[in-house]
Amino acid sequence: MAQYIEDVHDVARLIPPGRVTNYGAIADFLTLGSARMAGWAMNKAHGDETIPAHRVVNRKGELSGRNHFATPTLMQERLEAEGVEVVDNKIVNFDELFWSPTELLK
DNA sequence: CATGTGACTCTTA
DNA sequence: GTAAGAGCCACAT
Numbered sequence: 842m843a844q845y846i847e848d849v850h851d852v853a854r855l856i857p858p859g860r861v862t863n864y865g866a867i868a869d870f871l872t873l874g875s876a877r878m879a880g881w882a883m884n885k886a887h888g889d890e891t892i893p894a895h896r897v898v899n900r901k902g903e904l905s906g907r908n909h910f911a912t913p914t915l916m917q918e919r920l921e922a923e924g925v926e927v928v929d930n931k932i933v934n935f936d937e938l939f940w941s942p943t944e945l946l947k
Numbered sequence: 948c949a950t951g952t953g954a955c956t957c958t959t960a
Numbered sequence: 961g962t963a964a965g966a967g968c969c970a971c972a973t
Contacts, residue, residue, distance in 0.1 A: 873969080876956055909954060
């Protein structure tokens, strides 16, 4: 397994419950060079249930990866189960719920 | 070896 | 304010 993919998955697991982050933040934190790499790495997380992939969304807080889950609604359901409001596939109060991996360095 | 695709983001018109 | 284009890197075919 490529190291950077493990790193991305690691970061995903470190996201606190009820919080979310975006691909760009992860890519920047791991210096992947592109947000697409983070997204692509998450694609490899498909099927790995130990990874809370539902807490990773695009920069607008939209659930862009919902189609990669078992069902298109699973991602939203998991977020709502953690207290995150989701309307029309977008996270409510995304600015407040946003979490960056750099928070760990403080 | 070359081409197409993607769970993205930023810049320019 | 909205819309379109380009850059980004790795992987599958």
